[in-house]
Amino acid sequence: MSADVSAGLEPLAHQVISVLCERQTVTSAGARQVALDYLVRACITPEPFDPAQxxxxxxxxxxxLDGVIDLYIPQAAETLGLMWKSSDLDFAGVTVGALRLQALLAEAAVVTPGSSPEDGSALQALVIVPEGEQHFLGACVLAAQLRRLGCGVALSISEKPRQITTRIVCDAPDMVLISCARIAALETVSRTVKRIRSSAERMPVLALGGPLRGNADGIRDQTGVDLVTNTATDVVGFCTKRKKALSGR
Structure with a gap:
């Protein structure tokens, strides 16, 4: 190979190496940047959005599919929020992007249905987004995760504490998972937990999670829930152990 040809290939080689490096970049949460960037672009483009495509x-x-539901959809939602805070995307764009992620989640959940026991022994869960909270997508991701774990799931969005209590008394779920993003909402959560504990004959496991940041032990003591976690398997495991302990009495 002549020196001229070799020299001409050097820029191309650098470009290829650069592209390959970009494809391997991973976010702090573990998402591959190139795939996350594609998903964010798909959410904000003016072109039509086809969730199946x-x-x-x-x-x-x-x-x-589990990775799309558990990692990439939440990461894309967080990216849209950061773009709004930095004024790179207006509120309408964030809203459209969130709706598109919701549609993608529904598509992925249909492809990966949960496998419930045939004997009707599946754990039943109620996922709650309290009044005043706006992070519906996160609750839907949690619901999809629970269904993959074989649980039956119902959603409660912005219902009043008395409405939630009525549902729990009537439906008797095995676990109640409350999603919360703001410290200010903990008072509402605490009131809801007190109503549940004073009204339900069959007490469900009460769990609190979501975008909320703070000391887990302090939040648990303040609200009266059984555990504070952002992992669906933690709640299912806690509930399963408690059911086995109660059945062994």
Missing amino acids: VLDELRGYRLT
């Missing part, structure tokens, strides 16, 4: 594209990046 977007899901196929994401699977082309060798992503699992």
Whole structure:
């Protein structure tokens, strides 16, 4: 190979290496940046959004459906929020993007249905987004995770504490998972927990999670829940152990 040809290939080689490095970049949460960037672009583009096509594209990046639900959709939602805070995206754009992520979540959840026991022994969960909270997508991601774990799931969005208590008394779920983002909402959560504990004959496991940041032990003591966690398997495991302990009495 002549020196001229070799020199001409050097810029191309650098470009290829640069692209490959970009494809391997991973966010602090573990998402591959190139796939996350594609999903964010799909959410904010003025072009029509086809959730089935977007899901196929994401699977082309060798992503699992569980990964799309558990990692990439929440990470994309967080990115949209950061773009709004930095004025790179207006509120309408964030709203459209969130609705598109909701549609993608529904598509992925249909492809990955949960496997409930045939004997009707599946754990039943109620996922609550309290009054005044706006993070509905996170609650829907949690619901999809619980269904994959074989649980039956119902959603309560912005219901008053007395309405929630009535549902729990009537439906008797095994676990109640409350999603919260603001410290200010903990008072509402505390009132809801007190109503549940004073009204329910069959007490469910009460768990608190969501975007809320703070000392887990302090939040648990303040609200009266059984555990504070952002992991669905933690709640299911806690509930399963408690059911086994009660059945062994």
